[in-house]
Amino acid sequence: MESGGYAPASRRPRRGPPASSPGPGRPVPEGGTADAHASAVSHVTPRVPWQSVGVTPTDPTATRELRPPPGYRLAATVHALTFSPYDPCARIAAGTFWIALRTPAGPATLCLRPAAGALVADGYGPGGGWLVERADAIAGLRDDLSGFAELAAGHPVVARLAAAHRGLRMPATGVVFPRVLRAVFEQKVTGKEAYRAYAATVRHFGEPAPGPLQPLLLPPEPAAVAAAPYWVFHPFGVEQRRADTLRRAAAVADRLQRCADAAEATRRLTAVAGIGPWTAAEVVRVAYGDPDAVSVGDYHVPNTVAWALAGEARGDDARMLELLEPFRGHRGRVCLLLAAAGIHAPRYGPRAPIRSFARF
Structure with missing residues (x-):
């Protein structure tokens, strides 16, 4: 195995069935042939390097x-x-x-x-x-931290964290689809499951990125993701529900990219079936740097907020929003500070199991 974890082409194991066969359990498109099916798959796995430009x-x-x-x-x-x-x-x-x-x-x-x-x-x-x-x-x-110092001063924990992490800022990439890709894969699964699906998808569709740092890959082209049948994602541990959500979002990626601000992006994102407030908040917080985006529906954040701001070991979305209301305009920033400080509520019970849909 060469450096970077990639096998030479002559020794690289085959991934999937031969081009002339759709493989077991993989349907040939209606009215098509196995060869047409293979052509469709090659279409959604671009391999043209960026250097060609x-x-x-x-x-x-x-x-x-x-x-x-x-x-x-x-x-x-x-x-x-x-x-x-x-x-x-x-x-x-x-x-x-x-x-x-x-x-x-x-x-x-x-x-x-x-x-x-x-x-x-x-x-x-x-x-x-x-x-x-x-x-x-x-x-x-x-x-823009305007007004946050005054809001933070209203709660001793937030005031302390704001001072301790004054060098922390909220980035804004200005690019929507890569964050959609990650957020959809994070829906209702553990972090390890989400990362495995994300990394495998990037490597399947990705191309080498420009620049001297290698290996570094470009995120998938939205058009390629939209054109891929859902079962392409199955070996990556992604069930049909998330795969279809991602494909629908990829199909409208151009419109999502043209959104003028976080509010418009949230409206358009939540209009995509399978994307709700949690996913939209995860996207606009990074793509637009929205300091008020709160991940309603998160498994951990309501408990973290309740514990940090009220000393309550458990909290639901309503309680979280109630506690964050004094910080409106910077509610997402407060959640970011809690995460940066490593604050979390007491943990009870076993960890969530690591599952795989790859063989289902």
């Missing part, structure tokens, strides 16, 4: 220097943009943050690196300039 892999296409405020914490701020340290699309390495995204201008990688009190943003690939232009938002430097 003629961009030099290791040269930035744009660079910008940012001036973060005193005490700013890059790693803590961009933590929300990574799905574990092994995220195939984003990572923090040696104090430098890398993220690969499909922008309206094309595929791109953004590198954020501290340098003598500044923050240098390097963009790679056709969309590198687009990402560099938004680098301050992605770094959380457009995060």
